[in-house]
Amino acid sequence: MSIPVPKSVLVIGGGPTGLVSLRNMIERGRFERVSLYERRDDVGGVWYFEDSDKPEDPLHPRWPSPAYKGLIGNVLPSFLSYSEFPFPEPPSTPHQPSPTLVETHQYLQAFAEPYIKSGAIKLNREVVSVEELGDGKGWKVVARDWTDNGKEIEELWDAVVIAIGWYDTPYWPETEGLEVLKTHGLAKHAKWWRGPQPYAGQKVLVVGNANSSNDIAAQLAPVTDGPVYQSIRRTALYTYPSLPNERIHFVAPVSKYTLKKTDKGYKFDALLTDGTTLSDLDSVQIGTGYRLIPNFLRVLDHSPEAREGALKPINDETVEPHRIPELHRLILYARNPSLGFVGAPLAFTPFTIADIASTWLAFAWLGETPYPDTVERRLIFEQERLEAIEKWRSGFENPSSLWVFSILGPTEQEYAYNLRKDIVVARPALDDILPLWNDERTAVRKAMYQKKFEALQYSKNLKDRAANGTAAGSQRGKERMRRYNVYL
Known part of the structure; x- marks a missing residue:
């Protein structure tokens, strides 16, 4: 089953993966109609902190992220930068080169601002149901508009991008x-x-x-x-x-x-x-950790015993190994390529992986990057990955938890490099724009964890000096301590 070029594309989720997916569908895909629905009142996903102790409002439900005050990431700005939108260097560099929760949220807000102003991003819009229609007729989406007391809206979309992230379902x-x-x-x-x-x-x-x-x-x-x-x-x-x-x-x-x-x-x-x-x-x-379970999504049931047109959840807690099943290249739903996932695998550098994956998806829907033309051939990617992981894990008594189906782990460089290669073949001009994946960049990425360790040590030394009275009397010292996640 191949699909015609979609005229309308809906992106679900206004976190880091959804925002860059929207940009790439609009700017690189140039489909006729592209929107992003985010159920909360601001973009940012896990990086949007709000006080979870606020009283519940039945007319405006809340979905707090697992973020917490003082959170500082492990990833350097160059690995958080979307193509054509560099991440500003944190003001605390070099002692604390990784951005804080607030700095990351501000970056995502700045990236999203033009799309909010244009109306492409609709906040307070909760998707409650996505159902696959037969005969390639697209997807029926039901959403609640919480700017209008939760009024339900039913729409048809040619293609859907699921970009909801991993933090809804704790494991x-x-x-x-x-x-x-x-x-x-x-x-x-x-x-x-x-x-x-x-x-x-x-x-x-x-x-x-x-x-x-x-x-x-x-x-x-x-x-x-x-x-x-x-x-x-x-x-x-x-x-x-x-x-x-x-x-x-x-x-x-x-x-x-x-x-x-x-x-x-x-x-x-x-x-x-x-x-x-x-x-x-x-x-x-x-x-x-967490499980990725988009419980609002139902796809056609292709099992032999299913009645025609029956729907089923795409996955649940029972799927082992845990994953969104039947994805070609961890992006494209094999049985109906008009459904795509961005952020289905966990990555060391999720912002840049989402950038490259969503660009590849946009070009796949345009027919510019190739993908197999039958369900059976599209399922080969999943089967080969399952076999490779099982073979690797069987060689260790206590294998790493980073080498499982839903985590790119040591395959991240190869995975992203191959997606990028397809994209550049389709549009050579992007070769100078897209982030790189090669041995040199992987070495830089691996070295950033030592930088994080050094930043933690700097924070501890700052706290020790304050406790000894050398910085405690200084307002500047107190502000620096707050910056480094020290509880006063």
């Missing part, structure tokens, strides 16, 4: 007793982390060993009762830099949680896989 480990802790409010996912203050004086366990878990543990360490326990399966990869901290004690994975009632309320014990028990804990913070 919880299937550990015995964890559900009980959740019902009593003792287990929280990193999605809802907003700072350490509520846990002052408590005994806290953190599960996970990536960026969120490391940040949470580091923020908890100065305020908790005794050490912060951090449960890990393997030593952290260099891509997740963190400082050693004598108040953070690494412990084995948890095999069971046991709730108990005391005269001071509920507490719990955590039995570890090495036989150790952590007793009388007050809270566990879960930093085990």
